[in-house]
Amino acid sequence: xxxxxxxxxxxxxxxxxxxxxxxxxxxxxxxxxxxxxxxxxxxxxxxxxxxxxxxxxxxxxxxxxxxxxxxxxxxxxxxxxxxxxxxxxxxxxxxxxxxxxxxxxxxxxxxxxxxxxxxxxxxxxxxxxxxxxxxxxxxxxxxxxxxxxxxxxxxxxxxxxxxxxxxxxxxxxxxxxxxxxxxxxxxxxxxxxxxxxxxxxxxxxxxxxxxxxxxxxxxxxxxxxxxxxxxxxxxxxxxxxxxxxxxxxxxxxxxxxxxxxxxxxxxxxxxxxxxxxxxxxxxxxxxxxxxxxxxxxxxxxxxxxxxxxxxxxxxxxxxxxxxxxxxxxxxxxxxxxxxxxxxxxxxxxxxxxxxxxxxxxxxxxxxxxxx
Amino acid sequence: xxxxxxxxxxxxxxxxxxxxxxxxxxxxxxxxxxxxxxxxxxxxxxxxxxxxxxxxxxxxxxxxxxxxxxxxxxxxxxxxxxxxxxxxxxxxxxxxxxxxxxxxxxxxxxxxxxxxxxxxxxxxxxxxxxxxxxxxxxxxxxxxxxxxxxxxxxxxxxxxxxxxxxxxxxxxxxxxxxxxxxxxxxxxxxxxxxxxxxxxxxxxxxxxxxxxxxxxxxxxxxxxxxxxxxxxxxxxxxxxxxxxxxxxxxxxxxxxxxxxxxxxxxxxxxxxxxxxxxxxxxxxxxxxxxxxxxxxxxxxxxxxxxxxxxxxxxxxxxxxxxxxxxxxxxxxxxxxxxxxxxxxxxxxxxxxxxxxxxxxxxxxxxxxxxxxxxxxxxxxxxxxxxxxx
Numbered sequence: 001x002x003x004x005x006x007x008x009x010x011x012x013x014x015x016x017x018x019x020x021x022x023x024x025x026x027x028x029x030x031x032x033x034x035x036x037x038x039x040x041x042x043x044x045x046x047x048x049x050x051x052x053x054x055x056x057x058x059x060x061x062x063x064x065x066x067x068x069x070x071x072x073x074x075x076x077x078x079x080x081x082x083x084x085x086x087x088x089x090x091x092x093x094x095x096x097x098x099x100x101x102x103x104x105x106x107x108x109x110x111x112x113x114x115x116x117x118x119x120x121x122x123x124x125x126x127x128x129x130x131x132x133x134x135x136x137x138x139x140x141x142x143x144x145x146x147x148x149x150x151x152x153x154x155x156x157x158x159x160x161x162x163x164x165x166x167x168x169x170x171x172x173x174x175x176x177x178x179x180x181x182x183x184x185x186x187x188x189x190x191x192x193x194x195x196x197x198x199x200x201x202x203x204x205x206x207x208x209x210x211x212x213x214x215x216x217x218x219x220x221x222x223x224x225x226x227x228x229x230x231x232x233x234x235x236x237x238x239x240x241x242x243x244x245x246x247x248x249x250x251x252x253x254x255x256x257x258x259x260x261x262x263x264x265x266x267x268x269x270x271x272x273x274x275x276x277x278x279x280x281x282x283x284x285x286x287x288x289x290x291x292x293x294x295x296x297x298x299x300x301x302x303x304x305x306x307x308x309x310x311x312x313x314x315x316x317x318x319x320x321x322x323x324x325x326x327x328x329x330x331x332x333x334x335x336x337x338x339x340x341x342x343x344x345x346x347x348x349x350x351x352x353x354x355x356x357x358x359x360x361x362x363x364x365x366x367x368x369x370x371x
Numbered sequence: 372x373x374x375x376x377x378x379x380x381x382x383x384x385x386x387x388x389x390x391x392x393x394x395x396x397x398x399x400x401x402x403x404x405x406x407x408x409x410x411x412x413x414x415x416x417x418x419x420x421x422x423x424x425x426x427x428x429x430x431x432x433x434x435x436x437x438x439x440x441x442x443x444x445x446x447x448x449x450x451x452x453x454x455x456x457x458x459x460x461x462x463x464x465x466x467x468x469x470x471x472x473x474x475x476x477x478x479x480x481x482x483x484x485x486x487x488x489x490x491x492x493x494x495x496x497x498x499x500x501x502x503x504x505x506x507x508x509x510x511x512x513x514x515x516x517x518x519x520x521x522x523x524x525x526x527x528x529x530x531x532x533x534x535x536x537x538x539x540x541x542x543x544x545x546x547x548x549x550x551x552x553x554x555x556x557x558x559x560x561x562x563x564x565x566x567x568x569x570x571x572x573x574x575x576x577x578x579x580x581x582x583x584x585x586x587x588x589x590x591x592x593x594x595x596x597x598x599x600x601x602x603x604x605x606x607x608x609x610x611x612x613x614x615x616x617x618x619x620x621x622x623x624x625x626x627x628x629x630x631x632x633x634x635x636x637x638x639x640x641x642x643x644x645x646x647x648x649x650x651x652x653x654x655x656x657x658x659x660x661x662x663x664x665x666x667x668x669x670x671x672x673x674x675x676x677x678x679x680x681x682x683x684x685x686x687x688x689x690x691x692x693x694x695x696x697x698x699x700x701x702x703x704x705x706x707x708x709x710x711x712x713x714x715x716x717x718x719x720x721x722x723x724x725x726x727x728x729x730x731x732x733x734x735x736x737x738x739x740x741x742x743x744x745x746x747x748x749x750x751x752x753x754x755x756x757x758x759x760x
Contacts, residue, residue, distance in 0.1 A: 065468075066465065067464065067465055067467075067468045067469060067470070068465065068470075073461075074465055075462055075465035075466055075524070076465070076466075077465065077466060077467070077468040078466045078467065078468075078526055079468075092468050093466075093467065093468070093514070093526065094467050094468055094469070094494045094514075096468060097468065097469050097473065100469070100470075102468070156498065156499070157499055157501070157504070157552065158499070158501055158504075182502070182503075183503070183550070183551070183552065184552075186552060188548055233496065233499075
């Protein structure tokens with residue numbers, strides 16, 4: 001009799017144990033596993049696996065994964081169940097979002113067990129950084145036309161101007177110094193923003209200039225602040241303000257003078273750089289696109305461009321060694337100095353051709369010889 | 372006697388229903404004869420449109436292809452019931468495993484046979500959307516979902532589906548950016564419409580005049596050609612060839628077929644189908660200027676008290692209603708820029724009191740389907756009674 005009772009109790013306990021969902025769930029974080037990014041359910045009973053197998057894994061009855069805390073309106077995530085070597089996996093239709101919490105509802109024998117799964121951030125994510133502001137010089141002319149903010153990764157579009165502050169030497173913020181375009185001027189991969197000072201205040205003939213003056217005053221010091229709240233595309237903010245201090249010198253109304261530029265020729269059969277010195281800082285972006293080197297047959301010499309000395313020196317490191325011969329540096333007439341003066345015309349010069357002027361050229365050619 | 376009459380009537384209705392169904396069934400069988408079962412290698416569900424036989428046409432800008440999908444969705448639903456599914460973004464976020472700001476809806480299309488609604492979506496950063504940044508500018512839609520009239524949502528499996536596919540002639544290359552900071556390729560296919568064995572496909576090409584309208588035979592394979600487009604942009608005050616048609620709709624006046632179409636900023640034009648000849652250049656007739664600062668999204672027709680109207684949805688403007696009877700009255704196209712203070716000119720039209728609507732489609736005999744941003748900020752799928760439009 002006692003034995004029979006003991007057996008009864010044992011069966012009861014087993015029954016109890018079976019009634020409790022006993023699965024545990026974890027995320028496969030091993031990047032080399034074919035199941036990387038899936039959820040793995042362990043301690044599942046054989047009958048459950050068999051049932052799932054028979055149903056072609058289509059049942060969402062036993063396992064539901066939610067991207068918000070389960071409630072009467074929440075729908076479970078799309079994904080696939082599969083069994084591999086007696087282990088059950090859930091692979092979401094789209095990868096789990098790093099840093100997000102998901103809820104796993106395991107419903108065995110009508111008993112719900114809800115587990116929270118936090119998806120770790122895969123590699124330690126560092127906040128985005130301002131890598132440079134151009135002009136890199138600490139002296140900007142009073143008629144500085146534009147500047148560039150460079151980031152180490154793509155940034156979010158549409159919120160630039162609220163994160164750029166320009167302070168005068170008393171720490172007062174300048175009012176509307178920039179041309180705030182609805183279409184922010186980003187490069188293709190959204191890592192470099194062009195910010196224009198209001199050109200209406202720079203051109204001396206225009207009303208905004210006559211009423212408010214240039215945004216920057218010669219002889220004064222300024223601080224440009226790129227604010228910490230600026231978001232990268234992946235949602236992380238800069239987290240630290242970036243400061244750039246500069247002082248303003250006299251306005252520059254003179255066109256760059258190519259005849260004063262200095263060329264340092266490289267040696268034949270070497271990959272030493274060709275060097276072009278401008279005698280003044282030039283517009284950073286245009287130096288990358290506006291200068292080509294051609295050989296005697298007119299072929300472009302490809303290589304790496306390096307810009308240094310506050311954008312006053314341009315260098316070309318060729319991909320293949322230089323050969324002796326005549327070469328041409330073809331400089332687009334559109335390249336500008338910091339104040340927007342290009343090779344054809346000073347920024348402030350009225351756009352009209354004088355009868356005694358030559359037709360403006362699209363480019364100028366500088367010759368050099370490699371021996 | 373009365374019973375007999377009822378019987379007779381019942382049989383007559385049944386016969387009528389049967390004969391219309393079989394015409395459709397016959398068309399369906401002919402049109403899908405060459406379809407194959409298997410993976411439809413769709414890379415982007417850029418635009419969608421249903422044919423009357425329940426075939427879904429998908430324009431894929433990324434792949435430069437057009438897919439025709441047999442969704443096996445031909446059970447007739449003649450209901451005139453309304454429909455509303457609130458917070459569709461929240462529901463898609465649940466299904467796609469993210470939050471509301473992590474999903475984007477690119478297009479919707481209703482299968483008029485079953486009243487099932489199909490949604491092209493992506494898991495992408497909706498924070499990037501803007502006045503000039505439409506869904507296809509942000510991401511390529513890569514999931515097709517089906518919403519049934521009872522509000523259930525499921526994924527359409529494109530890995531095993533009866534389908535047919537063809538190359539779209541001359542789609543613009545990847546790599547160049549447009550003025551909206553998006554790759555030109557995202558506008559390779561901007562809209563499609565099916566009409567009587569022909570598919571009309573708007574978008575950008577590598578031609579010097581980039582905006583083109585292509586005509587393909589369906590079933591695919593017989594012919595495909597295109598013409599370049601030029602349109603008088605009233606708001607811009609100039610003829611333009613580089614910006615694509617954003618939405619188009621086939622329509623017939625006095626037995627002649629036309630495409631009614633609209634461009635960004637927002638000229639509304641008519642193009643005789645007979646003008647779209649291989650290699651031709653078509654100067655569109657600008658019927659109206661609906662106002663700058665806006666991108667047109669969808670055009671449909673609907674019936675109200677037995678009278679047909681055109682309805683156009685917009686990215687930055689309320690619904691526009693046009694009485695098609697007014698269109699032939701507009702004898703000459705507009706060719707003058709706006710005068711000082713003018714905003715919308717040309718063809719008479721109404722701007723309705725329905726705002727926040729991106730996509731529209733016909734739903735059933737008494738409703739049109741709207742994808743509408745509601746005053747509470749939620750994005751809803753709403754079947755709206757045509758009697759109130």
